[in-house]
Amino acid sequence: MPLATKKSVRLLVCLLLVIVGIGGWCAYLQTKSRTRKSLVERARACILRNEFDQAINFLNQVGHDGETGFEAVLLSGECLVRSGQLQEAVAVLSYAVERRPDCADGYRWLAACYYDLGAATQAVACLLRVTDLDQSDARPYRLLGKIYRDFKRIDDAIEALESASRITRIDQNTQAEILLELAQGYVEKGLFDEARGALVKCDWISPKSSAWHTLQAECSYADHEVETATRQVRQALRIGPNHQAALQLLARISLENDEPNEAVEIASRAVQLRPDDHKSRHVLSRAYRQLGMETDAEREEERAQRTRQLFDRLTELSKSAMDAPTDARVRLELAKVWIELGRDDMAATWLRASLACDPNLSEARDLLRP
Amino acid sequence: MQTRRIWILSIGLLAAGSVSLSILLLRNGDSSLDPTKPLGKDKSDRANLGAPKPPPMFADFIGQSQIRFTYRNGEEANHYSILESLGGGVAILDYNEDGNQDVMLAGGGGFGDGQTIHGLPNALFRNLGDGSFEEITEFAGLAQPLFYSHGLAAADFDNDGWSDLLVTGYGRVALYLNLGDGTFREVTIDAGLTDTGWSTSAAWGDLNQDGNLDLYIAHYVNWSFQNHPQCFSEGRPDVCSPRKFGPTKDSVYFNQGDGSFADATVHAGLVLENAKGLGVILLDVDGDRKLDIYVANDTTDNHLYRNQGAGRFEEVGRIFGVALDNDGVPNGSMGIDVSDVNNDGWPDILVTNFARESQALYRNQSGRGFVHVSQLAGLMAVGRSFVSFGVGFLDFDRDGAEDIFIANGHVVHHPTDSTVKQRPLLFRSNGQGRFLPVSASDAGSYFESTHLARGAAVGDLDNDGLIDICISHTNDSCAVLRNNSAHAGHYLKVILRGKSSARTPVGAVATLEVAGKRLVRFQKGGGSYLSQHESSLFFGLGETDRVERLVVQWPSLRETALLNLPIDRPLVVTEE
Numbered sequence: 028m029p030l031a032t033k034k035s036v037r038l039l040v041c042l043l044l045v046i047v048g049i050g051g052w053c054a055y056l057q058t059k060s061r062t063r064k065s066l067v068e069r070a071r072a073c074i075l076r077n078e079f080d081q082a083i084n085f086l087n088q089v090g091h092d093g094e095t096g097f098e099a100v101l102l103s104g105e106c107l108v109r110s111g112q113l114q115e116a117v118a119v120l121s122y123a124v125e126r127r128p129d130c131a132d133g134y135r136w137l138a139a140c141y142y143d144l145g146a147a148t149q150a151v152a153c154l155l156r157v158t159d160l161d162q163s164d165a166r167p168y169r170l171l172g173k174i175y176r177d178f179k180r181i182d183d184a185i186e187a188l189e190s191a192s193r194i195t196r197i198d199q200n201t202q203a204e205i206l207l208e209l210a211q212g213y214v215e216k217g218l219f220d221e222a223r224g225a226l227v228k229c230d231w232i233s234p235k236s237s238a239w240h241t242l243q244a245e246c247s248y249a250d251h252e253v254e255t256a257t258r259q260v261r262q263a264l265r266i267g268p269n270h271q272a273a274l275q276l277l278a279r280i281s282l283e284n285d286e287p288n289e290a291v292e293i294a295s296r297a298v299q300l301r302p303d304d305h306k307s308r309h310v311l312s313r314a315y316r317q318l319g320m321e322t323d324a325e326r327e328e329e330r331a332q333r334t335r336q337l338f339d340r341l342t343e344l345s346k347s348a349m350d351a352p353t354d355a356r357v358r359l360e361l362a363k364v365w366i367e368l369g370r371d372d373m374a375a376t377w378l379r380a381s382l383a384c385d386p387n388l389s390e391a392r393d394l395l396r397p
Numbered sequence: 398m399q400t401r402r403i404w405i406l407s408i409g410l411l412a413a414g415s416v417s418l419s420i421l422l423l424r425n426g427d428s429s430l431d432p433t434k435p436l437g438k439d440k441s442d443r444a445n446l447g448a449p450k451p452p453p454m455f456a457d458f459i460g461q462s463q464i465r466f467t468y469r470n471g472e473e474a475n476h477y478s479i480l481e482s483l484g485g486g487v488a489i490l491d492y493n494e495d496g497n498q499d500v501m502l503a504g505g506g507g508f509g510d511g512q513t514i515h516g517l518p519n520a521l522f523r524n525l526g527d528g529s530f531e532e533i534t535e536f537a538g539l540a541q542p543l544f545y546s547h548g549l550a551a552a553d554f555d556n557d558g559w560s561d562l563l564v565t566g567y568g569r570v571a572l573y574l575n576l577g578d579g580t581f582r583e584v585t586i587d588a589g590l591t592d593t594g595w596s597t598s599a600a601w602g603d604l605n606q607d608g609n610l611d612l613y614i615a616h617y618v619n620w621s622f623q624n625h626p627q628c629f630s631e632g633r634p635d636v637c638s639p640r641k642f643g644p645t646k647d648s649v650y651f652n653q654g655d656g657s658f659a660d661a662t663v664h665a666g667l668v669l670e671n672a673k674g675l676g677v678i679l680l681d682v683d684g685d686r687k688l689d690i691y692v693a694n695d696t697t698d699n700h701l702y703r704n705q706g707a708g709r710f711e712e713v714g715r716i717f718g719v720a721l722d723n724d725g726v727p728n729g730s731m732g733i734d735v736s737d738v739n740n741d742g743w744p745d746i747l748v749t750n751f752a753r754e755s756q757a758l759y760r761n762q763s764g765r766g767f768v769h770v771s772q773l774a775g776l777m778a779v780g781r782s783f784v785s786f787g788v789g790f791l792d793f794d795r796d797g798a799e800d801i802f803i804a805n806g807h808v809v810h811h812p813t814d815s816t817v818k819q820r821p822l823l824f825r826s827n828g829q830g831r832f833l834p835v836s837a838s839d840a841g842s843y844f845e846s847t848h849l850a851r852g853a854a855v856g857d858l859d860n861d862g863l864i865d866i867c868i869s870h871t872n873d874s875c876a877v878l879r880n881n882s883a884h885a886g887h888y889l890k891v892i893l894r895g896k897s898s899a900r901t902p903v904g905a906v907a908t909l910e911v912a913g914k915r916l917v918r919f920q921k922g923g924g925s926y927l928s929q930h931e932s933s934l935f936f937g938l939g940e941t942d943r944v945e946r947l948v949v950q951w952p953s954l955r956e957t958a959l960l961n962l963p964i965d966r967p968l969v970v971t972e973e
Contacts (some may be wrong), residue, residue, distance in 0.1 A: 179753065181781075182814060217755060217780040249778050251831050279723060283770050285762075309725025313718055316766055321716075328715060331725045 063095045070102055079110035097123070101132060108140045113383035114353065116140045124156075131160040135167065144380050145345065145361065146352035147174050158190070165191040165205060172208055176215075178345070185212040192225070203229040210242045219249040237267035244276055253284055269300050278310045282317070290314035298327075303368040305334035337368050355385035362394060451883040453841035454793060454823070455866065458879035462858070464500055464530050466520045468851070468869050471507030471545075477628070479620050480514070480545065480567060482636050482808040483597060483675075484786070484851025484871045486927025488549035489858070490560045492537075493579055496967070497524035498856045498931050500867055502875055503564065506545030512622040514567060516542035519549075528859050538580045544569050548852070548927035552601035554610045555656055556900045565596035565614060565927070574656075589657045594645050595620065600923025602679035602688045602903035603952055604665070605708035609652035610899045611661075613690055613923070615674030618642035630811040639695045639729070644673045647692065651708060666710050671697050676733040679922030680744050681904055682717070683764040686954055688904045688922070691719065693730035693748050716766070719746060719759045723769040728754045732853075732926035736790035736799040737917045738774070739830035742908070744919050749785030749803055749926070752815045756785060756803065760830065775832045779822060782815040784808060786926040787853025791864040795886040795937030797916055798828035800835075804850035804868050804926075818847035821868070843878055850876075856931025862888045862965060864935060869928075886939035889947075890967040893920055893934065897953035898972055904952040907934050907970075912941040938964060 066085045073082035083106050089099035100123045107116035117140055124133040138153035151174055157167040168191035175184035188209040192202070206229040213222035223246045226239060240263035248256035257280055263273035274297035281290035291314045297307035308331035315324035341364050347357045358381035365374035374394070381391040459465070468485035485503035492499050504517035521537050522530035534540045539562075548565035555561065559575035570592045573581035594616040604611040620642050628637035649665045650658035662668065667690075676693035683689065687704035694700065698720040702710035714720030722728050729751030735744045743761035750757060755777045759767035771777050787804035794800070805819035823840045824832035837844040852869040859865065863880035870876065889909065895902035903922035908915055918934040938944070944962040951957070951972050962968060 180813065181753065216782075217777045219778055249772050249775065251773065251775060253773070283723075283760075283768050283773050306724045309721065309723075312725075313766075313768065316716065316718065317762065317768075328725075335725060 063089045063099075067095060067099055067102065070099070070106075074102065074106060074109075077109070079106040082106045097127060097130075100126075101130070101136070104133070104136050104140075108136055108143070111143075111379055111383060113140050113144050113380065117144075117352075129160055131157050131164070134160065135164075138167065138170065141352065142170065142174070143376075144352055144383060145348040145358055145377065147178065147345070147349045149352055150174060163194060163196055165194040165197050165201065168194070169205060169208065172212065176212065181212055181216045185209065185216060185218075188212055192228075200232075203232045207236070207238050207242065211238075214242055214245045217249075219246045222246050234266070237263040237270035237273055239263075240266065241270065241273040241276055244273075248276070248280060253280065256280060271297060271301055271304060274300070275304065275307050275310075278307055278314075282310050282314050285317075287314040287317035291318065303334055303337075303370055305331045305338065308334065334368065337364055340364050353384050355381045355388045355391065358384060359388060359391050359394075362391065366394070451839075452881055454835070454839060454880065454882045455841035455843060455878040456881050457841075457843060458528075458858070458865065458877040459874065461528050461879075462522075462530050462877045463532075464502075464522050464867070464877050465874060466502045466504075466522075466532075467874050468503060468505045468871055469507060469517050470505050470871050471514075472872065474508035475634075476508055476512070476625070477634050477636050477810070478508075478622075478625060479618065479637055479639065479642065480595075481871075483547050483617070484806075484849075484927070485546065485869045486548045486598075486852030486925075486929070487787075487854040487867045487869050487875070488551045488562070488929035489854045489856035489867060489931040490551040490562075490929060491524075492521070492551075492560050492562075492575060493523065494559065495524075495526070497526045497860060498858050499524045500530065500854075500858070500877075501539075501549055501551070501562065502867075502869055503546040503549055503566075503852070503927065504542060505547075505871075506542070506567070514545050514622075516544040516546055516566065518542045519546055519564060524858065526860070533579070536579065538582060539573065541583075543571050543583075546571075548596065548598050549929055550599040550601055550612075550923060551929045552610050552901045552903070552922070552932075553899075554601060554612070554652060556609070558900065560901075563599050563601075563612065565599050567595050569593055570596050570599070570614065584656070587657070589653075589659060590650060591660070592648055594648070596648075597675050598677045598923060598925075598927050600677045600679045600690075600903075601901065602922030603652075603899050604649065604679070604688055604690070604704065604710075605651055605661075606687065606706075606952070607652075607654065608895075608897060608899055608953070609654045610901060610903065610922075611652050612650040612658060613677050613679065613692075614648045614650070615677045615692055616645040616647050616672075617675065617695070618673050619645050630809050631813060633811050635809045635811050639673050642673075644671055644694075644697065646670070647672060647674050647677075649690075661708060665702075665708055666712075667702060669700060669712055672700060673697050675731045676748070676923075676926050678733045678735055678746075678924045679903055680735050680919055681906075682744060682746075682761065682767075684743070685764075686904070686950070686952070688952070691733060691746060693733050694727070695729050695731065695751075696727060698727045699730050699748065718767040718769065722750075722754065722757055723771065728757060730757070731786045732788040732803075732924075734788045734790050734801075734924050734930075735919055735921055737919075738799070738826065738832075740798075740828060740915070740917075742915065742917050745830075747788060747790070747801065749788045752784045752807070752812070753781050755781055756783075756788075770830070774830055775834075776824065779834050783819055783822065784812075784815065785822075786851045787868060787928055788925055789853060789855035789866070789930055791855040791866070792826075792888075792935055792937035793823075793864055793880055793885075794825070794882045795863070795888045795935075796828070796939045797886070797911075797914065797937045798826035800824055800826050801832060802853065802855065802866055804848070804853040806847075806849035806851065806871065816847065818849050820844060820847050821850060841878065841881075843876055848876070849873060852926050852928040854925060854928040854930050857890065857933070857935075862890060862935075864931075886937055887942055887964050888938055889936045889944055889962060889964050891918070891934040891936065891947065891949075892932075892967055892969045893949060893951075894969060894971040895951060895953070896972040897955060898951045901932060902952055902972065906950045907936075908948045908950075909936045909944060910946040910948075911936070911938055911944050933967065 070082040070085040086099040104120035120137040134153045134156045141150035154167040171187035172184045210222040210225040244256040244259035278294035294307045294311035312327035362374040362377035378395040470481040488501040500522045504519045506516040546566035550563045562573040564571040572585045574584045601610045651661040673695040690702040692700045701714040732749040746759040748757040760770045783805045790799040801824040803822040823835040849871045866878040868876045905920040947959045949957040
């Protein structure tokens with residue numbers, strides 16, 4: 028074989044080897060990628076079945092690099108939030124948003140996480156970031172509205188809910204819920220014309236909710252239309268006989284229009300349903316006074332004041348919780364106040380937040396047991 | 398061609414008109430209740446769009462009146478002390494008995510080196526009777542600034558025929574005796590007024606039924622530079638909330654009838670610890686012809702001291718339903734005034750409150766208690782952004798129903814719930830317990846702009862039978878608003894002079910029978926915020942030009958009845 032031919036064959040073989048090598052490496056990479064993607068898909072399936080630990084197991088095998096890795100980090104964060112491992116979730120999601128500062132989903136989950144931890148300041152910061160990144164999503168504005176309302180920042184709540192109400196790419200029911208929340212904010216602020224405007228925008232809902240009729244009644248009452256307001260609030264109670272806001276309003280209307288017997292009846296129902304409703308208890312006390320039932324009036328006034336003091340205590344503790352996102356004790360205290368108010372649902376939320384901060388806090392664990 | 402041009406021109410004009418109308422309607426429709434923005438047109442205005450627009454109800458009178466004065470709070474020292482937040486008051490009084498209402502304004506104070514606190518001069522302006530005023534502070538002997546001042550309360554405490562003056566403030570009060578020659582003499586120590594607290598509003602009234610005017614002095618909180626925490630708002634230094642400080646007890650001084658006073662706080666039973674008093678009014682709430690005391694407290698329960706006779710009082714605020722708002726929560730209450738808003742003959746109480754709260758209107762239930770009716774009365778329809786201080790019931794259009802003026806302005810430098818400067822509020826009464834906000838454009842230019850307002854007093858400054866308004870602003874010139882209400886009805890101005898009762902017969906009730914209606918006015922002690930309204934009683938008569946009967950019930954339990962009275966003029970009624 029001539030020397031030139033030999034050289035050519037060798038070159039050809041080398042070339043073939045390189046091609047085979049590259050092909051093999053590509054095949055390996057593709058298999059690996061397929062495996063990572065399949066792990067992510069399997070994790071997603073677990074999340075759908077609320078099997079968060081299993082999902083995290085799959086996601087841990089994916090690693091952090093690349094697009095798939097980032098997806099895995101984000102899903103891990105979601106699993107941790109949804110399984111109540113809030114502190115771990117904060118760590119994972121914070122890493123995620125540090126890596127991708129433009130990741131709206133990362134901030135969304137982080138906000139949810141902070142909200143569940145009672146760390147409102149951090150939750151608000153994350154939600155505001157989401158609204159910067161994704162202006163088509165009404166949810167962060169809505170949650171902002173809720174947080175601001177909880178902290179009596181009604182102006183900010185209204186602004187957030189107004190932004191939410193301007194987003195049109197949401198289903199009609201959600202849109203109506205947002206408009207009702209906005210109307211509620213307006214009523215709290217004393218902006219009854221604006222509240223009426225918001226209610227008109229969702230008056231296509233059928234059947235109307237108790238909340239809708241109650242808010243209409245608030246507006247009518249502010250316009251001195253006592254009969255209309257009474258009719259509307261009664262309609263609200265026909266739809267939802269235990270609608271707390273409707274009971275509160277009807278009791279107040281009765282008291283202010285010299286019908287103390289009816290005020291006693293309605294306010295009694297309200298406080299029976301919600302012992303922490305200090306507003307109705309105050310109305311009850313005033314109605315008893317009008318009827319000359321001084322002992323009953325005194326008793327209800329004392330209870331109303333005690334309840335109000337507990338709410339003041341809640342406000343103080345909530346502020347402390349905002350400043351200390353990892354403080355288990357302050358969350359436990361919040362839970363205890365809610366227990367005293369007879370609100371086991373709210374107590375359970377704070378006990379879970381407390382345990383998320385310190386899983387070894389036995390007092391919180393004991394209180395959370397049914 | 399010509400026809401086409403006309404068509405194009407018509408369509409163009411129509412389009413331009415539509416755009417203009419839309420803009421106009423949008424503007425008018427913007428009824429934003431931001432305290433910096435004036436109210437849009439009210440419903441009655443919309444109904445009268447075709448009618449010629451009347452002139453604004455209130456016009457700036459400061460230029461003509463020559464009342465140029467500014468209350469200073471010393472904020473330039475950057476202490477951010479709560480002392481700076483209270484502001485100053487206004488008194489409308491006829492100090493020289495010439496039939497013209499004069500104006501006194503508190504001067505405030507400032508801070509020196511080493512956290513010292515000093516006062517600034519108050520000012521007295523004499524009404525010259527031609528619509529102008531002349532400052533006579535120096536001549537009257539009132540120029541010496543004694544302390545950091547806030548409030549003013551005028552009454553003839555020694556029954557000598559001349560209105561005397563009390564000034565409140567930080568660390569002491571000053572009682573000025575009117576000598577009747579246009580001058581005053583400070584008699585505080587001689588009179589036994591040893592008050593050293595931080596005093597705010599004060600009220601004169603005969604609390605122990607001895608024919609002499611006693612004195613109630615409200616006290617605020619226990620702030621001093623030794624108790625001066627650093628507070629922040631939005632991360633910046635700011636004035637602390639009153640919640641950061643402890644309360645201080647109010648004081649009551651009984652007039653001995655010899656020019657001196659005795660501290661009767663303990664004797665009267667006014668020993669409540671949880672009060673941060675800013676406003677006070679004396680009136681008979683339960684119809685027993687004895688003066689009761691109502692105190693507006695900041696962030697704590699408002700107190701109603703019911704007069705049990707013999708100079709003793711019992712606190713019944715919660716029992717009577719005037720301690721809390723309609724949710725059962727104590728408000729940040731500042732100013733007070735009283736009127737019979739629903740024409741049932743009983744005094745109803747209006748209290749001005751902090752932002753996120755509403756003005757509280759407590760309707761009197763025939764002396765058995767009160768019901769909070771702000772929403773029903775329409776007072777909540779302006780939103781909850783206002784930090785409200787001075788307040789006055791005034792029948793500005795003389796239709797027989799007393800309307801409401803409220804002065805507003807925030808207390809902190811960086812509020813999160815509202816703005817620092819705020820516009821004032823004017824409500825028109827329908828005579829049946831319902832109030833509608835008057836649009837700023839109808840009310841006048843003062844109502845279209847924002848102010849840091851505090852004390853306010855109402856009275857007829859130009860003797861035209863229309864009630865004018867004077868307002869004190871912190872660190873800005875005071876405002877004098879002349880009532881220009883067009884087509885205002887007839888009126889009767891009643892000046893009561895006691896004989897067996899104190900010469901200023903606080904607690905007297907005047908009932909006017911006119912055109913089948915009964916209009917009731919109360920001779921009040923104190924009221925508004927740090928201020929003193931003109932003490933005359935105004936009855937708007939509307940179109941009616943004949944008054945059938947006027948009955949005055951005096952604090953001495955005597956009664957005076959007068960028939961067929963002249964109208965559109967002042968009428969002095971002296972106790973027989």
